[in-house]
Amino acid sequence: MTPERWLAEALGNLAPGVRRRLEAEYREHFREAREAGVPEWQLLADLGDPKRLNHDLLTTHLTEYEAKVLQSRVRRWTPGTPWGPLLLGGVATLVLGVLKALGSEQADLPWAAAPLLVGGLGSAALLYLRKRYTGDPDRLALYGWPALTLSAALVFTAGQAVMNWPSWPKLLGFLLVALLLFLWAELGWRGRLYRKARTSDWRPA
Numbered sequence: 792m793t794p795e796r797w798l799a800e801a802l803g804n805l806a807p808g809v810r811r812r813l814e815a816e817y818r819e820h821f822r823e824a825r826e827a828g829v830p831e832w833q834l835l836a837d838l839g840d841p842k843r844l845n846h847d848l849l850t851t852h853l854t855e856y857e858a859k860v861l862q863s864r865v866r867r868w869t870p871g872t873p874w875g876p877l878l879l880g881g882v883a884t885l886v887l888g889v890l891k892a893l894g895s896e897q898a899d900l901p902w903a904a905a906p907l908l909v910g911g912l913g914s915a916a917l918l919y920l921r922k923r924y925t926g927d928p929d930r931l932a933l934y935g936w937p938a939l940t941l942s943a944a945l946v947f948t949a950g951q952a953v954m955n956w957p958s959w960p961k962l963l964g965f966l967l968v969a970l971l972l973f974l975w976a977e978l979g980w981r982g983r984l985y986r987k988a989r990t991s992d993w994r995p996a
Contacts (some may be wrong), residue, residue: 792835794821801841805848806858813848814820848984857984858919864932871916872935876942880910890954902953905962909949913942938979943975 798817804808833890838844855862883906917938919953924931948969952962 792841794835797835797838797841801838801844802848803845804854806853806855806883808858809848809852851987853984853987857987860981860984861929861933861961861988862937865928868928868932868935873914873921875939876910876913876917876946877903877907878910879943880907880949882944883910887950887953894895902962905953906946906949909922909966910942910946913938913945916942919952933985937977940977941970944969977986 798814801817802813805813821834825831834871884903887906888902915936920935920938924934945966948961948965952965955963956965
């Protein structure tokens with residue numbers, strides 16, 4: 792096996808920024824070893840199995856797919872994004888108000904305002920994140936998009952609760968269930984991404 796083949800196997804599927812940094816470090820190690828007269832076969836033997844190393848690196852560093860997820864979140868975040876939950880809640884409240892005007896007993900007031908209230912709280916949380924991560928669009932997108940998705944899910948749940956279970960205990964109960972399901976799904980699927988994204992070298996050149 793050649794050093795080039797070893798690098799390809801050891802650094803495969805890593806995020807571009809991670810791969811560039813590690814490749815530079817290994818190439819410098821190769822250069823120093825050659826200058827010290829270390830045989831190539833001995834150098835590669837000391838470095839070990841590249842596939843095993845690749846497995847270890849992928850558990851601690853971002854993969855190409857995970858980097859693309861983050862890049863997509865950064866690109867889609869706009870200054871108006873935090874107002875999305877409030878707008879969605881307003882539309883839901885308007886729809887429930889129309890249903891009330893048409894005689895729907897389920898869409899009783901003041902329950903129709905619940906989606907607007909939930910949406911307002913969601914937008915407030917997003918505005919807080921925007922203020923906290925001003926100047927750090929990567930962190931803002933990383934944490935802001937899950938918060939946006941959660942807010943939209945809670946607004947939808949609030950609207951369904953008002954239509955079918957118009958009481959405070961049931962409304963809060965279904966909002967709690969929606970929150971727990973979202974956390975289970977998001978952290979279960981993306982938990983490793985959040986832990987690994989603490990490094991700042993995942994971005995492409």
